[in-house]
Amino acid sequence: MSGAFMLREAVGNKYGAVLAVCEGRLASVDAVYEHDNLITRNAEGWVQGMAGEQFGSGDLLRIQTRLGNPTETHYSMLTPNFGAYWPTSARGDGIASIGIFAQHRSRESFARHFPNNEPTVSIVAGAVCYDWRDPSQSRTDPATWKASWNPVVWLVFVEWHRHGRRWERSIAPVLDLLTVEADYCDAIVTRSGITEARYRCAGNYPVNTEPQAVREALLATFDGWMSLDGRGRLIVKAGRYVEPTFLLTGEHIEGYSWRAFQTDEEACNVLVVSFVDPAKDYTEVEAGTLFDQNDIDDRNGVERSEALQLPWCPSGTQGMELARRKMTRLTAKRRGQVRSSVYGLNGLGERFIRIQNPELNSMADVVVEVTNVELDMANAQVVFDVVLADTQIDAGEAAAPSVPPVDKPPVVPGEQEPARRLINLSVPYPTSATVDTINIVAFSGVLPDGSTLSLPAAALTGLAPLTQYGVFWRVDVGYAALPGNFASNALAMGSWVFIGWQATSDAGGAYPSNPPPPPGWGGDGSYQAEVV
Numbered sequence: 083m084s085g086a087f088m089l090r091e092a093v094g095n096k097y098g099a100v101l102a103v104c105e106g107r108l109a110s111v112d113a114v115y116e117h118d119n120l121i122t123r124n125a126e127g128w129v130q131g132m133a134g135e136q137f138g139s140g141d142l143l144r145i146q147t148r149l150g151n152p153t154e155t156h157y158s159m160l161t162p163n164f165g166a167y168w169p170t171s172a173r174g175d176g177i178a179s180i181g182i183f184a185q186h187r188s189r190e191s192f193a194r195h196f197p198n199n200e201p202t203v204s205i206v207a208g209a210v211c212y213d214w215r216d217p218s219q220s221r222t223d224p225a226t227w228k229a230s231w232n233p234v235v236w237l238v239f240v241e242w243h244r245h246g247r248r249w250e251r252s253i254a255p256v257l258d259l260l261t262v263e264a265d266y267c268d269a270i271v272t273r274s275g276i277t278e279a280r281y282r283c284a285g286n287y288p289v290n291t292e293p294q295a296v297r298e299a300l301l302a303t304f305d306g307w308m309s310l311d312g313r314g315r316l317i318v319k320a321g322r323y324v325e326p327t328f329l330l331t332g333e334h335i336e337g338y339s340w341r342a343f344q345t346d347e348e349a350c351n352v353l354v355v356s357f358v359d360p361a362k363d364y365t366e367v368e369a370g371t372l373f374d375q376n377d378i379d380d381r382n383g384v385e386r387s388e389a390l391q392l393p394w395c396p397s398g399t400q401g402m403e404l405a406r407r408k409m410t411r412l413t414a415k416r417r418g419q420v421r422s423s424v425y426g427l428n429g430l431g432e433r434f435i436r437i438q439n440p441e442l443n444s445m446a447d448v449v450v451e452v453t454n455v456e457l458d459m460a461n462a463q464v465v466f467d468v469v470l471a472d473t474q475i476d477a478g479e480a481a482a483p484s485v486p487p488v489d490k491p492p493v494v495p496g497e498q499e500p501a502r503r504l505i506n507l508s509v510p511y512p513t514s515a516t517v518d519t520i521n522i523v524a525f526s527g528v529l530p531d532g533s534t535l536s537l538p539a540a541a542l543t544g545l546a547p548l549t550q551y552g553v554f555w556r557v558d559v560g561y562a563a564l565p566g567n568f569a570s571n572a573l574a575m576g577s578w579v580f581i582g583w584q585a586t587s588d589a590g591g592a593y594p595s596n597p598p599p600p601p602g603w604g605g606d607g608s609y610q611a612e613v614v
Contacts, residue, residue: 426464
């Protein structure tokens with residue numbers, strides 16, 4: 083997750099920014115990304131250089147974080163260059179944040195050190211919430227709150243802390259019921275050989291997101307069901323079948339509809355499941371496709387598909403289980419609506435109810451799942467939208483996810499692979515140039531396959547002045563300085579090892595000018611502050 087800018091300024095070749103990540107405290111920051119790069123920082127926040135001279139030699143990009151404690155620590159790294167914009171009194175109390183400081187050496191090196199232009203930083207972090215089940219936590223003391231994966235705990239917390247639902251009236255009277263559901267989510271299960279908590283959640287949302295959208299995102303992670311009972315108390319049910327305790331008989335049924343089939347236009351019998359995979363750098367990936375073959379056969383082979391996106395689900399096996407449970411509702415043999423007298427108020431807050439309607443054989447004694455309930459005040463009726471329940475849903479097992487493997491294929495040098503690039507160079511900048519010569523010092527680096535390549539010193543002579551060259555090495559050729567399209571072609575060939583770009587000078591020692599750095603930082607060609 084990332085956030086909005088609280089500071090974004092440039093002074094010459096220096097860039098400073100502070101991002102407000104979230105209101106409230108984070109328990110920890112577990113990983114930091116710059117664009118799509120998972121980065122490594124030292125204790126002071128300096129980012130280690132990466133392949134292709136990205137981020138230089140660990141002295142060009144500095145990233146620090148703050149957890150959002152009630153009294154926070156000022157980003158002192160910004161004071162020398164941005165103290166006028168971000169004074170020492172600017173701490174960001176109670177706001178988790180990211181501080182960024184960047185600098186570049188020259189226009190010539192800018193594109194190598196910052197190939198993605200302005201740094202864009204995001205983090206993987208765990209926010210805290212109040213879990214009433216933990217006796218060490220106090221609802222009135224946020225300092226005691228802890229991180230949690232539990233979707234029921236987070237739903238209750240968001241309803242109370244963010245959406246303003248009254249704890250004493252709506253939540254406290256049913257804490258025992260909510261505890262049962264939260265514990266059910268935490269239970270350890272094994273699915274497709276993976277042992278994990280039954281239901282977990284991991285997500286974030288902008289502060290202006292509609293409350294209903296937040297509820298739906300959380301509910302989707304545990305096949306959840308949420309309602310209010312007749313006393314206005316919050317009722318949350320995790321994804322499981324529970325034998326109904328509320329019975330609606332013909333005595334109280336004042337109207338109904340009960341369909342046995344859905345048209346092809348309404349139906350869905352194929353779900354394409356996706357989730358956010360921590361193993362794929364928190365990108366959305368497909369977990370697999372779930373088919374209801376019986377419904378497809380009943381429709382003479384017609385497949386009706388839709389996407390089931392689960393951005394707050396961190397597990398492929400959990401995602402496939404959620405899809406299985408949703409499919410039972412999508413392809414249920416019966417669905418409809420029941421209108422009851424005010425007696426139906428006793429069924430508010432019940433996910434499953436039993437209906438005994440003597441007027442219809444197919445409804446004489448059925449268990450249904452309530453998908454929506456409304457009060458018709460004009461007719462003094464309670465209106466239940468229902469779908470035939472699968473009472474054996476918990477006995478089934480979801481198909482295994484088919485997520486592509488995490489490991490990338492090994493790099494095999496060849497003409498169909500891009501040129502290999504060295505990282506962790508023993509000499510940060512092994513090339514230098516004069517008017518007609520590129521000099522290379524002896525150095526070593528690590529290839530993409532993890533092996534170390536040691537290269538000798540050399541001088542490439544007879545070059546044109548004021549020309550940009552790509553410097554390459556190949557086992558059967560040695561070093562080569564290639565200009566223009568020749569360098570572009572070599573970059574597309576895995577047999578070459580790319581050393582870097584180097585320009586020759588003119589007779590007076592001046593080098594080719596490069597396009598100006600992007601607007602916002604980098605200066606205009608005038609004095610550039612020293613890289614520190």
